[in-house]
Amino acid sequence: MQTGIGGKTADVVLDGGKRFDICVWFQPQYRNSVETIGNLPLLAKQGALLPLSRVAKVETSEGYAFIRHDELLRNAVIQMDVRGRDVNGFVQDAQAVIQREVKLPTGYRLQWGGAxxxxxxxxARLAVIVPLTIGIIFVLLYTTFNSAALAGIILANVPFAMMGGLISLFLRRQYLSVPSAIGFIAVFGVAMLNGIVLVSFLNEQLAQGKPLREAVRGGALLRLRPVLMTASVTILGLLPMLVSQGVGAEVQRPLATVVVGGLLTSTALTLLLIPMLFEWLMLRRGRSLNQATKESL
Structure with missing residues (x-):
């Protein structure tokens, strides 16, 4: 049965680097006929020849070409490609439809795998890594400036960078994926680096004895070029990935889209809002110090 109907490799023909199996099986008019298959002779222990139909029921039906097992359970795999939408949204919609319209027999279960x-x-890993990374950065900023308020001002780049990344994904009709999530981590680092550069310089201007308004305005103007250069170099370096169409573009484009969009908004925050927040914080500290001095007197 296995040889005549399923075919059996009898030999291999080599043609250069190619290999061709020579299979032996019945001719189509015999292996496609239920009656012919039922008349196949079987040799009994006593030497008698019996037709296959005497010991088995031969019929045509649909079935699996082969059966997979996973953890001692039969496993049937259905493969598909998703185009024009994100994988997560497709799976959620498919799960809702299956739960509403499909009743699985007892002992059956569905498991979504692959991408x-x-x-x-x-x-799930990024949900732990990203908050942990931001927390470690906050601790480092606090130890650097010895001020939770200044560390908070620099960390304000994070939501602005995230907002720019999400807007850029929406404009380019892309979806939140693992590469885009990695892009958010990258843009957070660049954005906070620009914030550190600006806040450190503003502190230096104040340490030199300059008035607050002059220190903030002068420091922002002097740090304008370094901040723009950092953002511009990163954006220009990612332009090939942003417009890539070849192999790996599905990974490169979301990452570059998030970084470029996030840098645009975070750079605007660094140059416009951080100086204002810094001046407001210093004025508030000055008022608090004056009030504490008066109360002590």
Whole structure:
């Protein structure tokens, strides 16, 4: 049965680097006929020949070409490609439809794998790594400036960078994925680096004895070029990835889109809002110090 109907490799023909199997099986008029298959002779222990139909029921039906097992359970795999939308949204919609319209028999279960499973696993790790990274950066900023308020001003770049990244993904009709999540981590680092450069310089201007308004305005103007150069070099370096269409573009484009969009908004925050917040914070500290001095007197 296995040889006549399923075919069996009898030999291999080599043609240069190519290999061709020579299979032996029945001719189509015999292997496609239920009656012919039922008349196949079987040799009994006593030497008698019996037709296959005497010991088995031969019929045509649809079935699996082969059966997979996973953890001692039969496993049937359905493969598909998702185009024009994100994998996570497609799976959520499919799960809702299946739950509403499909009733699985007892003992059956569905499991979604592939790119969706990898994405969920990566997102779960990033959900821990990103807050932990931001927390460590806050501690480092606090130890650098010895001020939680200044560290908070620099960390204000994070939501602005995230907002720019999300807007850029929406404008380019892309979806939140693992590469885009990695892009958010990258843009957070660049954005906070620009904030550190500006706040450190403003502190230096105040330490030199300059008036607050002059120190803030002069410091912002003097740090304008370094901040713009840092953002511009990063954006220009990512332009090839931003417009890539070849192999790996599905990974490069979301990452570059997030970084470029996030840098645009975070750079605007660094140059416009951080000086204002810094001046407001210094004025508030001055008022608090004067009030404490009066109360002590």
């Amino acid at each position: 969706f499973e990898n994405q969920q696993r990566a997102m």
